[in-house]
Amino acid sequence: MRDVAIIGYGQTKFGELWESSFREIIVEAGVKAINDANIDGDDIDAMYVGNMSGGIFVGQEHIASLIADYAGLNPIPCTRVEAACASGSLALRSAYLSVASGCHDVVLAGGVEKMTDVADATAAIATAADQEWESFFGATFPSLYAMMAKRYMYEYGLTLEQLSKWSVIAHDNGSKNPYAQFRFKTTLEQVMNASPVAEPLTLMHCSPVSDGAAALIICDADKAEEFAPKDEIIYIRASTQASDTIALHGRKDMTSLNAARVASEKAYKLAGAHADKMDVAEVHDCFAINGLILLEDLGFCKKGEAGKIVGDEEKTRIDYDDFVSVNPSGGLKAAGHALGATGIRQAGEIYWQLKQDKNCKGRQAPIKNGYGITANVGGSGGTVCVHILSDKRK
Amino acid sequence: MRDVAIIGYGQTKFGELWESSFREIIVEAGVKAINDANIDGDDIDAMYVGNMSGGIFVGQEHIASLIADYAGLNPIPCTRVEAACASGSLALRSAYLSVASGCHDVVLAGGVEKMTDVADATAAIATAADQEWESFFGATFPSLYAMMAKRYMYEYGLTLEQLSKWSVIAHDNGSKNPYAQFRFKTTLEQVMNASPVAEPLTLMHCSPVSDGAAALIICDADKAEEFAPKDEIIYIRASTQASDTIALHGRKDMTSLNAARVASEKAYKLAGAHADKMDVAEVHDCFAINGLILLEDLGFCKKGEAGKIVGDEEKTRIDYDDFVSVNPSGGLKAAGHALGATGIRQAGEIYWQLKQDKNCKGRQAPIKNGYGITANVGGSGGTVCVHILSDKRK
Numbered sequence: 001m002r003d004v005a006i007i008g009y010g011q012t013k014f015g016e017l018w019e020s021s022f023r024e025i026i027v028e029a030g031v032k033a034i035n036d037a038n039i040d041g042d043d044i045d046a047m048y049v050g051n052m053s054g055g056i057f058v059g060q061e062h063i064a065s066l067i068a069d070y071a072g073l074n075p076i077p078c079t080r081v082e083a084a085c086a087s088g089s090l091a092l093r094s095a096y097l098s099v100a101s102g103c104h105d106v107v108l109a110g111g112v113e114k115m116t117d118v119a120d121a122t123a124a125i126a127t128a129a130d131q132e133w134e135s136f137f138g139a140t141f142p143s144l145y146a147m148m149a150k151r152y153m154y155e156y157g158l159t160l161e162q163l164s165k166w167s168v169i170a171h172d173n174g175s176k177n178p179y180a181q182f183r184f185k186t187t188l189e190q191v192m193n194a195s196p197v198a199e200p201l202t203l204m205h206c207s208p209v210s211d212g213a214a215a216l217i218i219c220d221a222d223k224a225e226e227f228a229p230k231d232e233i234i235y236i237r238a239s240t241q242a243s244d245t246i247a248l249h250g251r252k253d254m255t256s257l258n259a260a261r262v263a264s265e266k267a268y269k270l271a272g273a274h275a276d277k278m279d280v281a282e283v284h285d286c287f288a289i290n291g292l293i294l295l296e297d298l299g300f301c302k303k304g305e306a307g308k309i310v311g312d313e314e315k316t317r318i319d320y321d322d323f324v325s326v327n328p329s330g331g332l333k334a335a336g337h338a339l340g341a342t343g344i345r346q347a348g349e350i351y352w353q354l355k356q357d358k359n360c361k362g363r364q365a366p367i368k369n370g371y372g373i374t375a376n377v378g379g380s381g382g383t384v385c386v387h388i389l390s391d392k393r394k
Numbered sequence: 395m396r397d398v399a400i401i402g403y404g405q406t407k408f409g410e411l412w413e414s415s416f417r418e419i420i421v422e423a424g425v426k427a428i429n430d431a432n433i434d435g436d437d438i439d440a441m442y443v444g445n446m447s448g449g450i451f452v453g454q455e456h457i458a459s460l461i462a463d464y465a466g467l468n469p470i471p472c473t474r475v476e477a478a479c480a481s482g483s484l485a486l487r488s489a490y491l492s493v494a495s496g497c498h499d500v501v502l503a504g505g506v507e508k509m510t511d512v513a514d515a516t517a518a519i520a521t522a523a524d525q526e527w528e529s530f531f532g533a534t535f536p537s538l539y540a541m542m543a544k545r546y547m548y549e550y551g552l553t554l555e556q557l558s559k560w561s562v563i564a565h566d567n568g569s570k571n572p573y574a575q576f577r578f579k580t581t582l583e584q585v586m587n588a589s590p591v592a593e594p595l596t597l598m599h600c601s602p603v604s605d606g607a608a609a610l611i612i613c614d615a616d617k618a619e620e621f622a623p624k625d626e627i628i629y630i631r632a633s634t635q636a637s638d639t640i641a642l643h644g645r646k647d648m649t650s651l652n653a654a655r656v657a658s659e660k661a662y663k664l665a666g667a668h669a670d671k672m673d674v675a676e677v678h679d680c681f682a683i684n685g686l687i688l689l690e691d692l693g694f695c696k697k698g699e700a701g702k703i704v705g706d707e708e709k710t711r712i713d714y715d716d717f718v719s720v721n722p723s724g725g726l727k728a729a730g731h732a733l734g735a736t737g738i739r740q741a742g743e744i745y746w747q748l749k750q751d752k753n754c755k756g757r758q759a760p761i762k763n764g765y766g767i768t769a770n771v772g773g774s775g776g777t778v779c780v781h782i783l784s785d786k787r788k
Contacts, residue, residue, distance in 0.1 A: 001496045021526070055449045055521050059529065062478035062522040065776030068637040069644065075656045077635035078777070079484050080476045084456035090473050094488060101495030102395045127449050128456040132415075135453065241471035243462040250463065262469045382459030383472070
């Protein structure tokens with residue numbers, strides 16, 4: 001397999017983008033990425049795009065053809081991939097494989113979701129759960145993640161204060177991200193006293209309904225060095241993915257995502273760098289509990305200890321350099337969660353962080369080892385996709 | 395890139411499968427393919443599945459996770475790809491690239507659609523057209539393809555008799571395919587006098603609404619020789635894809651699919667074999683006119699001449715060996731069109747034909763050069779995916 005690099009990134013603001021359509025936001029992100037990579041549209045050999053449910057949200061399937069058309073990329077091959085909220089990362093992985101294989105040299109990997117145009121987003125999102133055993137009986141994602149949180153609290157003594165601390169940190173970080181949906185800070189009291197959603201989760205433990213798009217330009221590593229100075233190239237050192245039962249009831253353990261363990265172990269092996277080498281991580285906190293669980297499943301702390309980590313003022317500061325910097329973007333909670341775009345946005349943030357880009361002003365993680373990781377989750381953990389990026393090619 | 399082979403195939407019957415659910419039919423096809431390849435589920439490293447709109451048809455997205463779960467394939471990576479009615483071929487292409495890259499050795503490439511559970515299939519399918527410029531104003535696929543047919547008749551003098559002949563041949567062939575949705579023969583009068591759908595198309599020029607699933611086992615070519623005797627292995631010699639404007643009005647020409655031309659030219663080059671070397675073809679006749687257009691765009695005859703070919707009793711017989719044998723399965727018209735499954739079913743038919751498998755009894759094409767081709771179309775041509783298979787590795 002060939003080495004693969006990232007040479008450009010662009011995204012829209014995440015949020016309620018009433019004045020832009022589905023097709024406009026993905027083109028906006030794509031054009032920004034192309035400009036950032038300093039290439040022409042003609043240089044792009046193929047496109048992969050992650051989108052969870054254009055069919056339900058905006059009445060549009062066949063979106064890769066639509067985007068190719070509106071971005072002026074015809075007749076290159078354009079493919080949509082879907083794995084619920086992990087769709088973006090799967091688009092990146094598909095793009096990565098198409099370059100690693102030698103089939104394509106320069107590929108746009110994008111993600112997009114326009115969620116605010118639909119009447120009932122919760123019901124639309126619930127199509128990512130098991131329709132016959134979960135969604136049909138009213139088990140939407142807030143309730144599924146609430147069950148995971150309840151069980152986790154019971155097993156490991158996590159307190160509501162610790163869980164809520166996640167959201168406070170997320171908003172702190174998000175306040176420094178100009179692309180974030182929520183740029184306000186919040187307090188422990190505000191999180192704990194917000195409207196209840198599904199016990200123990202309040203509104204402030206939940207990521208929002210978002211419109212947004214993001215796009216990366218990825219490239220054969222040899223060719224990347226033609227396009228960009230070497231110190232501005234970030235390499236994809238691992239792209240892994242694993243599956244688990246789609247329904248929560250099928251799992252041995254509700255307090256851990258087995259697919260995250262499988263995918264991250266494989267990724268660390270491929271990258272030749274383990275959790276302790278990661279300077280920065282973007283983890284999928286669709287609900288606060290999932291952020292905590294992923295810190296454990298990715299190996300940043302032992303099972304049951306994430307609550308203590310989150311409770312530690314020092315360790316959770318972005319600029320603390322003796323523990324991985326988690327979600328400097330604000331994560332899904334504060335940066336927003338435009339489903340199909342999230343995985344690309346996570347990788348884009350790590351790309352910026354490792355390059356120490358100007359876009360990270362005020363939220364730059366200390367880069368010591370030159371590695372960063374993303375973990376993007378579909379459904380309640382039925383799909384997990386992990387990427388490890390690095391400023392080093394080998 | 396590594397050479398890639400096909401070592402097994404399985405499919406359900408296509409049709410109105412009222413007694414089986416979405417998850418059951420894809421598992422049925424997958425198990426048949428695994429058995430056919432004479433491997434275990436444990437041998438499979440990854441899965442790709444094509445599906446157009448589980449979200450709208452059965453309220454289920456995140457279907458790769460669902461299928462991995464019900465097929466007992468967790469925790470391997472499972473990815474859904476979508477490009478409307480070309481979704482199946484894109485799953486095959488994604489699987490192909492993952493093996494060619496060296497990332498995976500043995501991959502299941504499946505396709506599935508359960509269409510009969512939804513109230514209005516035509517509206518669901520219309521999400522594959524341009525929502526803002528076509529579907530929203532009532533331009534469903536029958537009407538879009540009717541416009542193409544009208545223009546083609548005007549430009550090239552195609553008669554209604556010639557167009558209708560396509561369906562007569564399709565039903566003749568389908569009558570010999572035990573997996574086909576329609577196993578009855580039809581006459582020119584019946585086709586021409588069937589209920590009008592969108593002038594000039596009658597019901598008998600249109601492919602049906604179908605449930606169905608199909609699965610291929612693909613494999614690194616070196617490894618394939620461990621699993622199967624060499625004369626039972628079929629090789630993927632080219633896997634190409636191209637895009638065009640999603641809306642019909644954006645094209646220079648309504649009587650040709652540019653994406654089919656681009657994808658097939660590239661495929662012939664990669665395979666080192668041109669149209670004249672193809673023994674058998676499965677082309678995407680969602681509407682009869684598209685079958686005619688594809689004969690031209692794939693280079694089997696000159697522009698405007700497909701009507702004459704179809705009118706020639708001798709050339710259109712499956713066992714005629716001086717012109718490519720077209721749609722021995724009965725094509726989408728008679729074999730059925732379970733959207734996401736179609737591209738896999740087309741490749742499965744070519745796999746059977748080139749192996750001269752017992753499943754082709756009564757409809758075996760003469761195999762002289764050992765090449766076959768599929769052309770799978772998404773929407774009105776916004777996506778086209780072409781595969782060339784061969785009994786020869788090089």
